[in-house]
Amino acid sequence: MSQDNSRNLIEVQHLTKSFVADTDFFGRPTSFVQAVDDVSFTIRRGEAFGLVGESGCGKTTIGKMICGLLKPTSGQILFEGRDITALGQRDRRAMCRDIQLVFQDPYASLNPRMTIGKIIAEPILTNKILPKDQVDERVDELLELVGLAPYMKNRYPHEFSGGQRQRVGIARALALNPKLIVCDEPVSALDVSIQAQVLNLLDDLKEQLGLTYLFIAHGLNVVKHISDRVGVMYLGRMMEIAPKESLYTEPLCPYTQALLSAIPSPDPKLQRRRIILEGDVPSPIDPPAGCRFASRCFAKIGACDVSAPEQREVLPDHICACRRYDNVAPELARDLSLEIQRDAARPSYGRGSDLINDDPVVTPEA
Numbered sequence: 150m151s152q153d154n155s156r157n158l159i160e161v162q163h164l165t166k167s168f169v170a171d172t173d174f175f176g177r178p179t180s181f182v183q184a185v186d187d188v189s190f191t192i193r194r195g196e197a198f199g200l201v202g203e204s205g206c207g208k209t210t211i212g213k214m215i216c217g218l219l220k221p222t223s224g225q226i227l228f229e230g231r232d233i234t235a236l237g238q239r240d241r242r243a244m245c246r247d248i249q250l251v252f253q254d255p256y257a258s259l260n261p262r263m264t265i266g267k268i269i270a271e272p273i274l275t276n277k278i279l280p281k282d283q284v285d286e287r288v289d290e291l292l293e294l295v296g297l298a299p300y301m302k303n304r305y306p307h308e309f310s311g312g313q314r315q316r317v318g319i320a321r322a323l324a325l326n327p328k329l330i331v332c333d334e335p336v337s338a339l340d341v342s343i344q345a346q347v348l349n350l351l352d353d354l355k356e357q358l359g360l361t362y363l364f365i366a367h368g369l370n371v372v373k374h375i376s377d378r379v380g381v382m383y384l385g386r387m388m389e390i391a392p393k394e395s396l397y398t399e400p401l402c403p404y405t406q407a408l409l410s411a412i413p414s415p416d417p418k419l420q421r422r423r424i425i426l427e428g429d430v431p432s433p434i435d436p437p438a439g440c441r442f443a444s445r446c447f448a449k450i451g452a453c454d455v456s457a458p459e460q461r462e463v464l465p466d467h468i469c470a471c472r473r474y475d476n477v478a479p480e481l482a483r484d485l486s487l488e489i490q491r492d493a494a495r496p497s498y499g500r501g502s503d504l505i506n507d508d509p510v511v512t513p514e515a
């Protein structure tokens with residue numbers, strides 16, 4: 150990864166986290182869940198880094214380790230060049246002011262007994278950011294920043310809609326002027342129409358306040374709008390990292406291609422070639438020895454079962470951990486990003502045709 154380090158706000162290096170899955174009669178661990186395994190990536194100042202992958206692949210665990218809520222098993226997290234995993238409690242608390250979290254569930258993340266004014270003021274008072282007589286004014290300012298009226302501060306969370314509650318959660322995260330906000334699936338609990346509003350708000354705040362985001366989501370469609378670069382995870386491993394433009398048009402890893410093919414087309418007259426992955430995700434307690442995705446990969450070769458390739462920069466700024474990245478038909482990648490006209494002849498994939506899962510093209514109703 151050749152990069153100017155001063156551009157990076159966060160550098161995650163060989164991060165690993167395992168949880169105890171089971172213990173024996175004496176309470177000694179007998180098996181472990183490998184939630185995150187040797188993951189490395191950077192987040193540059195002022196960028197939104199999207200982290201995607203299906204449920205259980207380790208996204209939230211990474212977010213929690215960056216926020217200091219979980220201690221890594223091994224690896225480093227450099228924040229402005231300092232390893233936050235090695236800090237003492239006081240230094241970590243100070244550092245945590247710079248890294249705030251917006252939670253997935255706006256219904257569960259706000260204290261129902263506090264007014265939203267108090268919820269937003271709490272971190273300011275606890276961290277003694279402002280004199281008490283200025284806190285009220287700051288709360289009004291934060292409410293306006295997230296599109297809520299200051300008079301609403303005397304209301305309780307149950308008096309707000311899901312979208313409004315998520316705005317309160319964002320205001321609370323902004324209260325300490327953080328440098329990085331970890332957004333853990335911030336819109337997945339909201340209606341689709343409200344999702345777009347909250348995503349637009351986050352995008353506007355990023356421009357206005359020069360924020361940096363780690364934006365966690367299940368699917369590539371949610372992060373497409375907001376992210377500058379995207380990392381794709383599978384079963385604890387980082388499979389691919391690329392700028393948004395190249396990830397969506399030139400996905401190199403077969404798993405990324407499968408995720409992209411699952412994005413529904415907004416135009417019913419257009420159809421997209423779907424890659425249906427067969428089989429289940431292996432258990433994180435006993436993950437495959439080679440590439441984590443090998444058991445479901447349509448492009449795998451024998452070596453994929455034996456050893457996992459390292460993450461490496463295979464195109465400028467495009468990192469991939471797949472030894473088959475140059476063997477999967479480029480036409481397939483193009484079809485996934487450009488979409489195929491419904492009546493167009495199906496393209497021949499040549500070399501890739503024996504590799505891809507040639508499932509039928511789904512034809513939407515006219």
Ligand SMILES: Nc1ncnc2c1ncn2[C@@H]1O[C@H](COP(=O)(O)OP(=O)(O)OP(=O)(O)O)[C@@H](O)[C@H]1O
Nearest residue numbers: 168169182184203204205206207208209210211433
């Ligand atoms: N405290 C814990 N104890 C034991 N196992 C855990 C713990 N937290 C997470 N795990 C396991 O670690 C793996 C990764 O979990 P994580 O929540 O990071 O995944 P995720 O990608 O964020 O999933 P989701 O999108 O569903 O939130 C899962 O197998 C999960 O069961």
